[in-house]
Amino acid sequence: MTVECPRCGTLYRRPARAEPGADTTYRCARCRHVFEAGAVEPAMLSGAEDEEREFAFDDEPGDDDAAPDPVAVAYDVAPEEGRPMKSPARFAVRTMVLVSLGYAILSVYLYTHPEGLRTAFGSVPLIGSRLTEARLQPTIVQLNDVKGRYERVQGDRLVFVISGTAVNNSGVPVRSIQIEGRIAGAQEQRQVVFCGAAPRDVQDLSLREIALLQTLEPPKDWSLAPGEQADFLVVFASPATDLREFGAEVVAVQAPSRRG
Numbered sequence: 001m002t003v004e005c006p007r008c009g010t011l012y013r014r015p016a017r018a019e020p021g022a023d024t025t026y027r028c029a030r031c032r033h034v035f036e037a038g039a040v041e042p043a044m045l046s047g048a049e050d051e052e053r054e055f056a057f058d059d060e061p062g063d064d065d066a067a068p069d070p071v072a073v074a075y076d077v078a079p080e081e082g083r084p085m086k087s088p089a090r091f092a093v094r095t096m097v098l099v100s101l102g103y104a105i106l107s108v109y110l111y112t113h114p115e116g117l118r119t120a121f122g123s124v125p126l127i128g129s130r131l132t133e134a135r136l137q138p139t140i141v142q143l144n145d146v147k148g149r150y151e152r153v154q155g156d157r158l159v160f161v162i163s164g165t166a167v168n169n170s171g172v173p174v175r176s177i178q179i180e181g182r183i184a185g186a187q188e189q190r191q192v193v194f195c196g197a198a199p200r201d202v203q204d205l206s207l208r209e210i211a212l213l214q215t216l217e218p219p220k221d222w223s224l225a226p227g228e229q230a231d232f233l234v235v236f237a238s239p240a241t242d243l244r245e246f247g248a249e250v251v252a253v254q255a256p257s258r259r260g
Contacts, residue, residue: 160239177194
């Protein structure tokens with residue numbers, strides 16, 4: 001048996017212990033209206049004619065004001081749309097884009113303003129002097145009297161020596177002249193040395209001393225004036241005995257540091 005609220009039309013199951021025909025009143029859980037079973041009352045106006053009715057079930061006996069609760073209907077609540085996502089990943093992506101854009105702008109500026117970079121970092125220790133040096137074309141230095149020979153050094157070790165002179169054919173002083181020697185046999189070997197720092201003779205030196213000397217640079221105030229020449233020496237500690245060819249070329253030249 002069911003009971004219908006005359007005002008809102010909500011249906012309820014009549015409690016099992018309610019006696020038919022008894023003067024029992026009920027209170028609607030929906031509209032809070034108190035009514036008697038079978039009473040005819042004006043219905044509550046509804047905005048939607050096809051509104052679904054709700055059913056409530058209650059097996060517990062009620063008193064004169066018993067009001068069984070209607071059946072609860074659960075609806076899925078859709079997540080709010082349009083709300084921006086806030087997460088660490090979003091922040092990380094934005095940060096990465098901004099940092100990349102900043103590096104790109106800085107790179108373009110430094111590429112188009114090299115003189116400004118040298119001026120700004122010229123006084124920085126260790127790298128300042130290198131930034132203020134202007135690199136020149138290696139072709140302004142000419143190599144003359146290039147010779148190659150085998151020699152015996154301390155410990156009766158056989159080495160191959162390439163020697164010659166470097167001539168400054170430009171109209172300005174130059175420094176930091178780097179010369180690369182090359183030998184080709186069963187395999188090719190290359191060695192780079194600085195002009196102006198080579199020993200005159202290696203016969204009384206050990207292989208360790210030769211390797212150390214070939215890493216030395218000339219003094220900071222050393223330079224090769226226009227038309228002047230300086231000796232160079234390139235030593236290969238483990239040459240092949242069947243060398244086919246050897247050679248030497250200038251790979252780097254710098255102008256003296258600009259001081260001011």
